[in-house]
Amino acid sequence: MALKSNHRGLVRRLKVGEIVLITVISCCIGVVFNFFWVNRIPFVTPSKAELYAEKNIPSLTLKDTKEMYDLGVIFLDAREAADYELKHIKGALSLPVSHFELYYPKMKKMLSKDAEIIVYCAGEECGASLHLAEELIALSYKNIKVFLGGWVEWNKAEFPAE
Structure with missing residues (x-):
């Protein structure tokens, strides 16, 4: 009886x-396949700043953004209109990226293609500012920048809001 018990333990260990x-080999095959695949999945998620840099869209820190604000640069709020109505950077214009086709025709008269424009949304986790920046660049706007910290960072710093 003891012999059979040891035999089963050996079989279990082998299994x-x-x-x-098999798991290690499968993981290695997956890593190699991902490395050569055109649509590879990144092992490390790039930061927002790296993502903007890849798309050639300059991103700004809070300090840089405040300096631009003090110079009178145009600010566009990419958040939903309801969020803009609650509170926004003082003087910013609302251009919700989710309703771009509806808002842009009214807005384009106020925006020169050569003007410096800073786009922002809720904060670092929000992607609306990147999407709005891409839309504007596709329409030949030349000086688009994105404030990464967005409304959350601006409000936390207690900078002008309305």
């Missing part, structure tokens, strides 16, 4: 070892 080996 666990095989499972581990």
Whole structure:
């Protein structure tokens, strides 16, 4: 009886070892496949600043944004209109990216293609500012920048709001 028990334990260990080996081999194959695949999945998610840099869209820090604000640069709020109505950077114009086709025709008369424009949304986790910047660049706007910290960082710094 003791002999059979040891035999089963050996078989169980081999099965666990095989499972581990198969798992390791599968992971290695996946990594190699991902490396050569055109639509590879990144192992590390790029930061927002890196993402904007890849798309050739300059991103701004809070300090840089405040300096531009003091110079009178145009600010566009990419958040939903309801969020803009609650509170926004003082003097900013609302251009919700989710309703771009509706708002842009009214807005384009106020925006020169050569003007410096800063786009912002809720904060670093929000992607609306990137999408709005891409829309404007596609329409030949030349000086688009994105404030990464967005409304959350601006409000936290207690800078002008309305």
